[in-house]
Amino acid sequence: MAKKQFNDLGLGTKVARLVNKNGSFNVKRKGQPFTFVNLYQNLIKMTWFEFLALTLSILLIINLLFASLYFFIGAAQMNGLQTGKPVNDFLNCLFFSFQTFTTVGYGHLSPDGNFMSFVAAFEAMTGLMVFAIITGLLYGRFAKPSAKILYSKNLIVAPYQDGLSYQFRITNKRKSVIMDIHARILVSFSGEGRTRTYSPLELERASVVLFPLNWTIVHPVTKDSPLFGKSKEELAKLDAEFIIVIKGYDDTFSQDVNSIHSYRHDEIIWGARFDIMYESDDDGYTVLHVDKLSDYSQYP
């Protein structure tokens, strides 16, 4: 891990925020070639509501297309399509399409002619392929490893020994066990006419073996710190942003998981301390109040 300042990450000087609240970078990519993998990633990362809406829409569109095809081929090639009205005929074609696509195939509607039979066979295969894809996507959505780290809303400048320290607090959003968890912080400074610089900050402790409750990550402001002697106003002038990278081993997925976060200079609380967020109850259990993660008290 390079410990010196560097300046070629390239994120611009005017950017509102380097890292978004969801951990993505505030970057637009142009001229990027299409790949199926981006399609897969989008399908994995979209919300459940979006995923279900998209799935149902696609299923409906496919079935409408096949229904139109059956309707076009005509009633003469379908057993059980005895109505005289076109609307009912089309609806029956749609129902036949659904019954074929899902392979339910009751049989009160069935293909009679050769062309109709071929199209129906093709639709049944299409249906099985589509549900094979959906099965894979559902599993991919469920099983995708990712750290769900909750971060305190603010970065806090708290007294520390003789001087100051920058602190923030994290906890696990899930019930899973995260082990061997490591934290890294880069501070990024900008300024008028200057390129952005990125400097790693030394931490009081950069890793913990176990992470059952919360963990307060502390950067003590020593003389070597790029934050030494910097006031609130100076940080604002430098457009300071703190980029956080958390890495740990997640026991549920048996894989290393990462989380990226950032705090801007205007999310710093000066002269405060985090409140304790756990207590022992009467049964001897430790009770962690996850919703108190961001709670702090001003230092008198």
Place this chain on the structure above:
Amino acid sequence: MAKKQFNDLGLGTKVARLVNKNGSFNVKRKGQPFTFVNLYQNLIKMTWFEFLALTLSILLIINLLFASLYFFIGAAQMNGLQTGKPVNDFLNCLFFSFQTFTTVGYGHLSPDGNFMSFVAAFEAMTGLMVFAIITGLLYGRFAKPSAKILYSKNLIVAPYQDGLSYQFRITNKRKSVIMDIHARILVSFSGEGRTRTYSPLELERASVVLFPLNWTIVHPVTKDSPLFGKSKEELAKLDAEFIIVIKGYDDTFSQDVNSIHSYRHDEIIWGARFDIMYESDDDGYTVLHVDKLSDYSQYP
């Protein structure tokens, strides 16, 4: 790996036991937001009996709901529903629902009207989606990497060179090969009015390349050990608990797997030695008696 004592894991001073026998932490989490991932983790981690019971219940409930809907739409929109008795009609609706949900679709019962046909199409899709989810969950349950380490029931204080050592013994619950296996021990002390402290213990050997039989993990009590000179009574007064973290590469899953365990001070046997748990049989095979893992003999 920080080797110094630290005190901010935060697990309380009064807690009955820090780490439960199944490796989870003795922590209640309040105010934790709901995530689908916890739902997935719960479905993956529950027992097979719970999983099957839950699955069957959900399948039954879904089918009862659709059956009720078909019954409400009425017999006029279903071919083959010729009985005059409501109970039989409802049962036939239920059977029709099962035949649609599983896409078996015999056809002696089939939807006739438009609304019935739409609902049946929707149910067939629901069925395929539900079984897609079940497929993913079954695979997730089977393929989830996890170390199944068996630990000796007791931590043993045994003579070691001129002094003492703390020892426990592990073996692989499975037939899989675990390689490059590492062990770490933290001892946690509490006391009246004091915060808990956590100190790593030096091991005689912290890792082995191969793990075909059993492995005895040994902490020699040198002068640098936080256990130096501590008697049984002192450990009880300090409410001592030993937290074990085992990490290794599992050949079945091709991934690193972890296992967490703990021993409390009242699970220590003083002045004993583990019995040998393997032997050579007449064919030259090494025979490992997994059920002798916890066997020890008092030291004379």
Place this chain on the structure above:
Amino acid sequence: MAKKQFNDLGLGTKVARLVNKNGSFNVKRKGQPFTFVNLYQNLIKMTWFEFLALTLSILLIINLLFASLYFFIGAAQMNGLQTGKPVNDFLNCLFFSFQTFTTVGYGHLSPDGNFMSFVAAFEAMTGLMVFAIITGLLYGRFAKPSAKILYSKNLIVAPYQDGLSYQFRITNKRKSVIMDIHARILVSFSGEGRTRTYSPLELERASVVLFPLNWTIVHPVTKDSPLFGKSKEELAKLDAEFIIVIKGYDDTFSQDVNSIHSYRHDEIIWGARFDIMYESDDDGYTVLHVDKLSDYSQYP
């Protein structure tokens, strides 16, 4: 990482190119035993067009085989097969095969005799197994972790401090986040009558924590570099090839991913500089022009 020159990778002296543009090695393997895993890997790595064409062909062949079998067993053992013409009978056998293979089973065609019924039962099972395999392959194709790194078309020899440097530029083909990305370069020299040698090149910076935009990898030509004092003509004479290995942690797959690439001596541009490929737009966003990755300007 061995840092000294070595010569036993064995890639020949006359070879047109050591590493192909898709990252594979320019090696033919003979006498290699067949394994199912190669089959799986081929099915995972082929293009989508090839995969779909292969899948449809296999589905068609299986159904033609079963149709022939049904036709051979004869119309006497199938309900609903009332035509007198052999061609129509065969087509109906094919449709019945599709209806059985996909388990759609309308029922207007159904097996009557025992042999026909057995074959149909076997085909339905075959169909389910085949779609189980397709489901797995589709998931495997989607979820296969791999770094999609885009490389600049050329390696560039650019001025650097008092001397020269070799540089190339990479960016992420995807929208995913790649972290803790490492680069390694080996330069390979050959010559008349000599074995090939492979020497690692020291990099100005061998890794970056985050990789949101592009990354220029720079080898400064110091006195210790095997490229020190080498002219364009000498590199051609030595048949120089630069083998690149990029390794990083991909956030989508939560796994380390790798990418291999190479530049031959005739892909080097001498005395040039890469153009800047990002800019800030009016909204403060950083805009990365992925299609400008290979753009350079000759150094005056």
Place this chain on the structure above:
Amino acid sequence: MAKKQFNDLGLGTKVARLVNKNGSFNVKRKGQPFTFVNLYQNLIKMTWFEFLALTLSILLIINLLFASLYFFIGAAQMNGLQTGKPVNDFLNCLFFSFQTFTTVGYGHLSPDGNFMSFVAAFEAMTGLMVFAIITGLLYGRFAKPSAKILYSKNLIVAPYQDGLSYQFRITNKRKSVIMDIHARILVSFSGEGRTRTYSPLELERASVVLFPLNWTIVHPVTKDSPLFGKSKEELAKLDAEFIIVIKGYDDTFSQDVNSIHSYRHDEIIWGARFDIMYESDDDGYTVLHVDKLSDYSQYP
């Protein structure tokens, strides 16, 4: 990695062979508790022939059970079961079972009574669950990461500088790319009345970045080597066995894969050299002859 000799792996003194040719340890485990995971591992690791035979047997048994149940319930509760002969009735029950289990459901046989309908609904669900499990297992079998390393048949003692060296040769059984490949060797000595010892051997080069062809792993016998001055007869007396562990990053699975192998003292060829197993063809390709992996020539 501990570099000193140790003696507590525990593999017995009389054992015919410590590590079997398939990489498993020559150990019998007794008293080991049953876990579903072993079941999964067995299903993943058995041969394809065993897997298919087991799958078909289970499918047949399940269908025979359901057929018996239908037969027991009786023809009165099934439409289309019009034969008078018990054998034909049972066969029709079996066909109905297959048609239900696979959800093909033609409908010429269909359940009529309530009990029959319930059992059929249950069987259809069972069928879907069984094929969900089969889908997962098929995927697990295909996608299981594992290094398929081919080892030379013999360990060879070859001249090396002023002394000797022990050498063996490996190549990749697959077309996949293995990177950052590491080798470790332990030599195990036994003897009358003594415990087995295990000593790591220093390698000339313990890792290579790329592995496109073959790799010869060389242990030079220096004065520090446990093999220094040992003759063929002494190795036999010590019942020497060489345990090999190969670890690398497989590009197909994006995971680290391992391979374990061993050579016994009677598999050593003294005074030989491996033949070169690749050549350049006329098109400039390097051609690797995988079947020449074990070829050697006696040293004159």
